Amino acid sequence: MDVRQLEYFLAIVDHGGFGRAASALYLSQPSLSQAVQALERDLGSSLFHRIGRRAVLTEAGTALIDPARAAVRSLETARARVAAVHELRDGRLDIAAMPSQAVEPLTTMIRGFSSRHPGVSVSIRAAFTSRDVIDMVRTGAAELGLLATSGPLPDKEVISHAAGEQRFVLIAPPKGPFSRGSSVRCEQLAGQRLIVGQRGTGMRAYVDGLRERGIGFTIAAETEHRVAILPLVLAGVGLAVVTESWRTMAERAGALVLDIEPKSTLRIALVGRRAERSPAADAFLTCALAAIASS
Numbered sequence: 001m002d003v004r005q006l007e008y009f010l011a012i013v014d015h016g017g018f019g020r021a022a023s024a025l026y027l028s029q030p031s032l033s034q035a036v037q038a039l040e041r042d043l044g045s046s047l048f049h050r051i052g053r054r055a056v057l058t059e060a061g062t063a064l065i066d067p068a069r070a071a072v073r074s075l076e077t078a079r080a081r082v083a084a085v086h087e088l089r090d091g092r093l094d095i096a097a098m099p100s101q102a103v104e105p106l107t108t109m110i111r112g113f114s115s116r117h118p119g120v121s122v123s124i125r126a127a128f129t130s131r132d133v134i135d136m137v138r139t140g141a142a143e144l145g146l147l148a149t150s151g152p153l154p155d156k157e158v159i160s161h162a163a164g165e166q167r168f169v170l171i172a173p174p175k176g177p178f179s180r181g182s183s184v185r186c187e188q189l190a191g192q193r194l195i196v197g198q199r200g201t202g203m204r205a206y207v208d209g210l211r212e213r214g215i216g217f218t219i220a221a222e223t224e225h226r227v228a229i230l231p232l233v234l235a236g237v238g239l240a241v242v243t244e245s246w247r248t249m250a251e252r253a254g255a256l257v258l259d260i261e262p263k264s265t266l267r268i269a270l271v272g273r274r275a276e277r278s279p280a281a282d283a284f285l286t287c288a289l290a291a292i293a294s295s
Contacts (some may be wrong), residue, residue, distance in 0.1 A: 005039040006068040017055050034177040066139045073140035080278035090119040093280040096142035099226035104245035106146050109288040129200035135147050138254040139161050143281040148202050158271040165265040168206050171233045172256045180239040183259040193220035193238035197239045202266045203241050
């Protein structure tokens, strides 16, 4: 078994089949198949069920995913350590982030990091819940993660660094039902039509908490696509409770952004693997935490 074979295996998993993986790897499909067959012989177990053109993971294949990611990530870290001798002139850093936090504070963090290390490419991986972020960092799918939580910061599976707080705000269309410059009591959301995100997110937990307190409202739309929220609000479909990271973008688009009282916040955390990190990840942490401390 070698790391190249594990990289090929993960490419098939991530791209959903041999054909797409071969294209992404710039390999012929027969060459990719032969490499996987050699890996299967070495392990003594089939990793995929071949069903027509589809490749479905076997139980053994599923069990290999996390160890394979850890092995590949460890090799990338070793390579990066050597490259660090050349002062991070190039390389790549994978960061998992929840949608709202990918707007801010991640944009500011990346701006500071890129100004110091312009040769390092930052790849932002989508994660919809804090659990998704933790799993991606824990398994090595990403080296760092940015998440928001209403509870304590995670500390068992990953190392957490506090990155501030974000309060909940209300995005509303400019022609009502609330006036510009006002704040909104949460009780005033009773009877309103709300656009909500998927379960497991902080914004969804907030509006579900309103209902538990007896504040009734109508769910006008439920979306996993966070980018759809602002257009839906501006189209008059409903109001949306989001974090204040949306404020600048929403105001530029013409929406009203109103504080909700009483104030309620999410805690933001930058999380990393407990295993050894790459020089790029360490440098990013240093830049990000310095920016947080000075803000």
